[in-house]
Amino acid sequence: MTARYDIDALRARLGDTRGREYWRSLEALAETPEFKEFLHREFPANASEWLDPAGRRTFLKLMGASLALAGVTACTRQPAEALVPYVRQPEELVPGKPLFYATAMPMSGAGMGLLVESHEGRPTKIEGNPDHPASRGATDLFAQASILGLYDPDRSQVVTNLGVVRPFSAFASAVQAVVSTQQETQGAGLRILSETVASPTLAAQIGEFLLRFPRARWVQWEPVGRHNAREGSRLAFGEYVDSQYALEKATVILSLDADFLCTGAAGVRNARAFASRRRAAGERARTNRLYAVECTPANTGTRADHRLSLRPSQVEAFVRAVAVQLGVAGVAAPELPEAAKTWVAPLVKDLQASRGQSLVIAGDGQPPVVHALAHAMNDLLGNVGATVVYTETAEARPMNQVAGVQELVADMTAGAVECLLILGGNPVYTAPADLDFAAALEQVPFRAHLSLYEDETSALCHWHIPETHYLETWSDVRGDEGTAAIVQPLIAPLYGGRSAHEVVSALGERGERPAYELVREYWSKVTGLSMQAPAPAPAAPPSGREIAPTGAAESAPPPQSQAAPSVGAGAAPAPPPIAPAPRPPLSPFDREWRRWLHNGVIPNTAFAPRAVTLQANFAAAPATGGAAGSGLEVVFRPDPTVYDGRFANNAWLQETPKSLTKLTWDNAALVSPATAVRLALASGDLVELRQGSRSIRIPIWLAPGQPADTLTLHLGYGRTRAGRAGTGTGFNVNPLRTAAGLDMLAGVELVKTGETYPLASTQDHWSLEGRNLVRVATLSEYDEDPEFARKLEHQPITDITMYGDFKYEGYAWGMAIDQNVCTGCNACVVACQAENNVPVVGKSQVLNGREMHWLRVDRYYTGDLENPDTYHQPMPCQQCEAAPCEVVCPVSATTHSSEGLNDMVYNRCVGTRYCSNNCPYKVRRFNFLLYQDWNTPTLWLQRNPDVTVRSRGVMEKCTYCVQRINHARVAAKLEDRGIRDGDVLTACQAACPTEAIVFGNINDPDSRVSRLKANPLNYALLAELNSRPRTTYLAIVRNPNAELEAGRAADESEGRR
Known part of the structure; x- marks a missing residue:
């Protein structure tokens, strides 16, 4: 939505407002014609687009009998799926019952401990490992979305040499031949370039290689690394910590x-x-x-x-x-x-x-x-x-990565590098622009790249080797505080990839070795635990008193034809039962190994605190950032969803609205409203940013809270070889990023092109019409009036209702969301998508307001345009007891359960969308098209088998993860007990890093959710509608400094804030 409005008029309006006014966007605050048109559009534009004349909705319209024909039209034929039986079913696999395995996700030089849900050998969902200090049972959105990356059909699938498919053995032979020529020079022409390595085993492998070739060099490069933090610790203490x-x-x-x-x-x-x-x-x-x-x-x-x-x-x-x-x-x-x-x-x-x-x-x-x-x-x-x-650092070998890459480029340009092995990463795309890494790379006679995708770097290398996903390989990784974990695979490599362990081992004298063997060997050496099992004890002679194995063979009576004769019948006594074969003894290492795999952590590996001494005169060191100049200043940041570009082909992340801008499928140059007024800019204006000989083109986005004369550019977009979802998406800002200006740049010139670019932002989608949606007080105000949140109702709640009263016996499910601790990180949004098979719709459909997320995180501003307060409000289905959506459905596709859930019966839905129009919380989503991908076999494997995959013409919404409730119900029934508090964790609740979302039985007064609902800060959204939502919110309490708050209030009263 591109609109132009008077910023000064908006400031004047906010200055004249008494009390707090909350707004979601500048367009909403200005009430632009575009915003009003979008807000009041009951049916999104082009709703009938791509519908054939004989389609289901046209048929219903012509016949005028949706209710009568519901039974005829509801049975949409689903795509066929083949069933393959087990010849011999594995003992631990029970169809329909998922298994969970502990593993860890390496990223940017550290690891996060995870639990991965697997259905019949298919990993389908990521959860945090509560025993791992980096996750504590929660995750971030990158970990949640990584499951989609596993099944990405655009991943590299074959080893290639100059574009020709070759076996891995051919690469191993070729690289061994090159390495052997470096024996006399002690590896002077050998270089390894990797991402930041936090795997102790991989670091040990590379260390052994460097001992064999002392003049070889290992360089690490992380485009969003902790370069400044590392150098800052060395500046302060003289060492990396x-x-x-x-x-x-x-x-x-x-x-x-x-x-x-x-x-x-x-x-x-x-x-x-x-x-x-x-x-x-x-x-x-x-x-x-x-x-x-x-x-x-x-x-x-x-x-x-x-x-x-x-x-x-x-x-x-x-x-x-x-x-x-x-x-x-x-x-x-x-x-x-x-x-x-x-x-x-x-x-x-x-x-x-x-x-x-x-x-x-x-x-x-x-x-x-x-x-x-x-x-x-x-x-x-x-x-x-x-x-x-x-x-000490989690990085196996901390180094000045910027200086290392500069030295590597200089060596490549000078012809000093004979062989370059690149382990992961995409340096052609991410390296500082002033180094011209691509040109230097082409000077190397032998260059090979290991990566998940055939990306920009692979295109310039002789050899490309497909890399295994972390869920396909054995490895290890340290968390940021040192705790080590085993990276355990959950599935065999889908595309025959190789891990970095296996590629580096191919450089050694022993040739390629399995990653499993390498990791075990390393930890056996470090712990001193023997991998040799003790000899089994000699078998004792049978005594006739051996205990038979439990089970049917022991307890069932013998068949009639073989019944034991009665005592005294003259028959020989029955032979003694046969003892079960003894299990082979485990080695000391294997006993610990199994425990490490089960728990997901290796105990006692966290780093001990280190004593440091502050250096003298450290503050005299010059800053690396640019000084203020006549031009604009630029800030480079990793993108909130695609990071540095490594997740560019992950459609879940591309379509996740960024926390503060709510942009999807694109990046933009963030600019303050004041600077936009000075330069006559509006959101969507395409501009050119120049510094010296380097320039980029990128659209503008007005961001309240952005400093004046400062632009923020997010990394990770503008990829040319990322895959179907990532290629050509957004704008590459790396051409402006230099070795001296990785994080900030000064003296940038902005030139307007006169063109505009459509940006898909969801900030005005699903806007709620009501007052006091967000309720905030200071700590002192709360102390004076703890009931302030409940006193902010637009009108008193009454008992007048047309709905019949229903008493919920047994379980009554509800949710409480603590807005005090919600950071808007979007982990819940992606977790819900992964759990509930929520489809991706693409940029064009987002522009039409058709995104399908069951859970959204609304963002509200209040205060001054240049420095507003910002609040986040997660918005799942409110599961109303008096749900307005239920009474308008002509086919009873949306119903109420005896436990208070607002259920959807997909097979009844005929797509009238009356329920969506009647939902005041705007949480229902309609499949205007067949958004689900039925054509890519690998993506079928990712779907949660416990959740129905919806088809075109069907309404859907949050279900409170009813499938998880049913799993807990079955488990409790088998143990002859009720469902305990905490047995059911919704997907959003389980992922939340701050535990802002709490779910449970509100009929249990001792449950966490009941205690939160009894808190005086608890309130219901739009309670004046008497919909009686089961999802409620806890008002926000700020703790400001009284002296600063007084100055801020004075500025507000003078209109200068």
Whole structure:
């Protein structure tokens, strides 16, 4: 939706508003004609597009008898599926009963522990491993979506040499021949380029190779790596260390452009710890306070009690000013903008009042000196050892990756590299633009690339080897705090790929070896556990008293023809029962190995805290970020959904609305409303960004909260060889990204092209019409009136209703969502999609408002356009007891269960869409087309067999994961008990890092959900409609600094905020 509006008029309107006004977009605030047309469109435009004249809906319209013909038209023929029986069924496989296996997902130099659900050998769903410290039972959206990547039909499937299909043995022979020529030079021409390696086994393999070839070099490159954090720790302490934060112990937190709640290897763990001091049901005395300084709006900032929006060139100056006030030695006090000056004194006072319980966190995008200053402030405040400890890094060999890639490119250009083996990654696409990695790569005589896809780098290599997905191979990986886990495969490689372990082993003297063997051998050596099983004990002579195996053979009477004769009949006594064959003894290593696989962690492998000493004169080091200039400043960030481009072909992630912009299938240059006014820009305007000889074209998107004269560019788009979903999607911003400006760039010129580009954003889709949808108070306001949330009803709830009363006996399912801890991370959205077979519709259908997500996360703004407060509100089906959708369905396709669920009977639905029109919460989704993919066999394997796959013309919605309720019901019945609290976790609840979503039986007064619903902060959306929703929300309580809050209120009253 591209619209132009008067920003000054919007400011004036907000300034004249009494109290808080919440808005979802600038278009909604301006009430543009485009927004009004979209809002009041009962039936989306082009609803009849692609429908043939004899189609089902046309037939119903012509006959005028939808009710009478429901039985005729409901039975849509489903695609045929072949059934293949087991010849010999595995003992542990029970049809219909899933199995769960522990594994771990490596990503960007660290791993997250997972539990993977498998149906008859098909992995179908990802959950967090509660025993793994990085996940604690939750996940992020990347882990949830990784299951789709496993079955992606666009994955590389064959080994190729210059485009010709070859066996892997041919590659092994070729690379061995090249390596053998390097013996005399000790490997001077050999190079290995990998992503950041956190696998101890792989690091040991490469280490052995480097011992054999001392002059060979190993370079690691991560386009969204912790380069600044690494160099910042070396600047402060003289060595590489990692910071481990104990957010559950922190009372006051200062975030310096750090999205620590949603990004990075510790994002899930940090979110859980932060939420422990923020919950609606928690002790108010323990509520923490978060200050966020940001160069671009981020999820962490939406949870902040105070947010300061600064240009990238101003952040270091602000940090130095705070450090000076705290008393950090050797730091010069710089000049600050007026808005930042008012922050320093109250912030410093708050930090000093919480010595040992405060925390300063620097973001990965900030230069090393900011990280070093954060370390110094934590040290001065007494936080080291309390809210932060330092450990060695999860990276097997930490290095300056930018310098390493620069050196590699120089060597390739000079002809010093004879053989380059690239293990994963896509450096041709992601390497700094000023290095011209592609041109240098073509100078290497032998170049090979291992990757999941035949991507941009593969196209320039002689050899391409398909890589195994992490769910197809054996490996190991450390979490960010050091805990090691075994990466356990759940399925044989679908496309015959090879792992990095197997490719590196092909370089060795022993040739290729299985990854399983390599991982076991490494851990046997590290733990000192023998892999040799003890000799079995000698068999004892039979005594006639051996215990027969339990089962039918023991308990059933003998057949009549072989009945034992009675005593005294003169017959020989029955032979003694045969003892079962003894199990072969396990080796000491195998006993531990099985435990590691079962639990998903290797115990006692977490790093111990490390003592560090602050270096002198570290603050004198220059910043790596650009200084303020006459042009615009640019901030580079990983995309919230496709990251650095590695997930570009994952359609689930492409269609997931980004948390703050709600954009799908594209990226855009984020610009502040003030800058848009100055440059006469509107969302969708296509512009050219230039710096020197480099330039890109990209559309504009107006983002409230963005600093003035600052653009944010998200990585990962504009791929040319990604697959059907990713190729040609979005805009490549890497041509502007240089080795000296990986995270920020100054002096950028913006040139308008006069063209526009359609951007598919869902921010105005499914808008609710009502007041007080989001309810917020400060901690002091809550203390004065704990019932404030319930007093904000538009009108009193009455008992007047046309619905008959029904008493729910037994189970009554309900949900409570704590908005205090929701970060808007979208893990719940993707988890719901994976669990419930929700289809992808594509960009054109999103533009028509036809996205199919059962769960959406609405985002609301309040306050000033340049620095608003932002709130997230997950919106599943509300499961109303007096559901407006049920009474209008002419065929009873939507009904009410005895446990309070608003059920859908897909086979009855004739697609009238009356239910959708009558739903005030806008949570129903209609299959205008056959969105499900019935043509790709591998994608069939991913689908959850417990959930019906819907066809064209059918309405669908959230079911409270009724299939999980039924699984818990069967398990409880087998154990002759009721369903316990916690037995049923909906997909969204299980994935949530902060446990914001709680589900359970509201008839049980001791259940978690019942206790939350009894909280005075609990309220129902649109309660004035008397729909009596089972899903309720807990109002938000902020904990602002009274001094800063007073200044903010004064600014609001003067209209200057």
